[in-house]
Amino acid sequence: MGEDALRERPDEASATLPAPVLVRLPAHLIVLFPGAERLVSLHAGCVADMMDELDARWPGMRERLCDETPAIRRHINVFVDGRRARLSTPLAPGADVFVITAISGG
Amino acid sequence: MGKQVFLLVGTRKGAFILASDASRRSWEVRGPFCETWPTNHVVADPASGTVYAGGGNEWFGPAVWKSTDFGLSWTHSSQGLAYEAGQQPVKAVWSLAAGEDGSLYAGVEPAGLFRSTDGGESWTHVDGLQKHPTRPEWNPGGAGLILHSLVLDPADRNRIWVGISAAGVFATENGGESWETRNRGTRADYMPEGQNYPEFGQCVHCLVKAPGEGTRLYQQNHCGMYRSDDGGRRWESIETGLPSSFGFPAAAHPRDPDSLYLIPLNGDIKGRFMPEGNTAVWRTRDAGRSWQALRAGLPQGGAYFNVLRQAMATDTMEPAGVYFGTNAGGLYASIDEGESWDCVAPHLPTITSVETLVIER
Numbered sequence: 001m002g003e004d005a006l007r008e009r010p011d012e013a014s015a016t017l018p019a020p021v022l023v024r025l026p027a028h029l030i031v032l033f034p035g036a037e038r039l040v041s042l043h044a045g046c047v048a049d050m051m052d053e054l055d056a057r058w059p060g061m062r063e064r065l066c067d068e069t070p071a072i073r074r075h076i077n078v079f080v081d082g083r084r085a086r087l088s089t090p091l092a093p094g095a096d097v098f099v100i101t102a103i104s105g106g
Numbered sequence: 107m108g109k110q111v112f113l114l115v116g117t118r119k120g121a122f123i124l125a126s127d128a129s130r131r132s133w134e135v136r137g138p139f140c141e142t143w144p145t146n147h148v149v150a151d152p153a154s155g156t157v158y159a160g161g162g163n164e165w166f167g168p169a170v171w172k173s174t175d176f177g178l179s180w181t182h183s184s185q186g187l188a189y190e191a192g193q194q195p196v197k198a199v200w201s202l203a204a205g206e207d208g209s210l211y212a213g214v215e216p217a218g219l220f221r222s223t224d225g226g227e228s229w230t231h232v233d234g235l236q237k238h239p240t241r242p243e244w245n246p247g248g249a250g251l252i253l254h255s256l257v258l259d260p261a262d263r264n265r266i267w268v269g270i271s272a273a274g275v276f277a278t279e280n281g282g283e284s285w286e287t288r289n290r291g292t293r294a295d296y297m298p299e300g301q302n303y304p305e306f307g308q309c310v311h312c313l314v315k316a317p318g319e320g321t322r323l324y325q326q327n328h329c330g331m332y333r334s335d336d337g338g339r340r341w342e343s344i345e346t347g348l349p350s351s352f353g354f355p356a357a358a359h360p361r362d363p364d365s366l367y368l369i370p371l372n373g374d375i376k377g378r379f380m381p382e383g384n385t386a387v388w389r390t391r392d393a394g395r396s397w398q399a400l401r402a403g404l405p406q407g408g409a410y411f412n413v414l415r416q417a418m419a420t421d422t423m424e425p426a427g428v429y430f431g432t433n434a435g436g437l438y439a440s441i442d443e444g445e446s447w448d449c450v451a452p453h454l455p456t457i458t459s460v461e462t463l464v465i466e467r
Contacts, residue, residue: 028141028165029165029166031141032141032166032182059185060182060183060184060185063167063184063185063187063188064165064166064167064169064184065166067167067188067195067196068188068189068190068191068193068195068196069191069192069195070191073165073166073167073195075164075165076165076166101165102165
């Protein structure tokens with residue numbers, strides 16, 4: 001999707017669907033899924049739905065971001081409109097979502 | 107046509123594959139693979155040549171990586187590699203084993219066992235182990251509550267042995283449905299006096315099977331080295347003649363059930379490095395009755411490294427190759443059953459595992 005996600009699409013503007021959510025994914029997640037892109041536009045009512053949608057596009061992506069608690073993985077942060085979110089956090093139409101890896105390593 | 111030998115190396119920063127022809131004198135180092143994820147174990151299915159790498163990433167969780175072209179390309183999956191909702195999440199894959207029937211097993215942290223029948227694409231929890239009555243009392247060892255040793259019986263697909271730190275050795279004879287403890291005769295020096303031989307709770311470090319049709323096993327434990335001639339029902343100490351009772355890896359000879367390689371360290375509370383800084387692999391050729399130190403070509407003096415529990419292996423060549431990797435990133439090889447050694451890769455990341463694959467080309 002890439003840059004296209006930032007442009008308003010005539011077909012989406014005229015449809016009844018609410019504005020899509022814009023999701024930014026970390027680079028070292030993207031490399032695990034051939035064809036995946038950093039900037040994704042999708043429709044989802046909450047963060048859990050967003051994970052489902054990502055997993056539908058790139059099977060296995062939900063398991064990289066969520067554990068079986070179920071919860072967002074401990075060292076993954078999801079920010080919705082600037083606030084740290086959980087799987088149950090609702091996504092308003094047009095929400096800005098950042099998926100970020102915590103600082104870690106050695 | 108000729109033989110090609112691969113060394114499959116897991117490290118804290120990805121998997122590496124070293125390749126050589128049958129001479130084993132020159133090694134091409136390939137990697138790092140698996141996006142430099144911490145990789146605990148790399149194995150191959152000798153029937154297909156498929157390479158599997160198991161590990162876990164602090165961000166993205168556990169996964170088993172797969173390559174069908176000796177490392178040129180990789181895929182990964184953890185579908186089904188999870189406990190039930192609400193359980194403590196699976197953190198990492200620690201051990202892998204490919205069965206002769208095409209099944210693939212994965213041991214994970216926190217300790218549990220998973221099976222794949224589709225080449226690592228999806229996984230099913232072998233939950234009989236978790237249902238063992240001792241499960242609530244399993245305590246983690248220093249590296250966590252990990253299932254790190256996974257031994258399949260080529261003669262019986264329903265028989266599996268596992269080593270769990272620090273719960274001990276368990277075995278199933280019915281494909282994982284039910285399990286029993288197999289720790290009789292192994293010590294737990296860290297327990298109160300008079301309770302040093304419990305039914306479970308031993309800190310097994312590495313469990314290997316001797317070659318052949320029998321059920322002889324060898325074990326490097328936190329507290330001693332052991333041999334069992336009856337599939338682990340009774341263990342006998344074989345530590346007499348070794349410089350300490352503490353070490354991590356063990357490697358069986360590919361053909362001789364009486365031959366075993368160990369790397370004793372200087373002790374569990376003295377730094378856990380080579381005794382007096384002198385590197386030695388110790389070999390028995392009489393099932394642990396006597397031991398010989400093998401040092402030729404290995405660093406003598408100033409060797410303050412250790413060798414982790416899955417980081418030693420033999421190959422199936424004649425004479426057998428023996429290989430080990432250190433936590434300081436050195437990979438050492440012997441092509442004469444341990445008589446002499448060469449460093450074949452001096453500066454890899456911390457080496458967590460070494461396995462071998464020999465194929466006809």
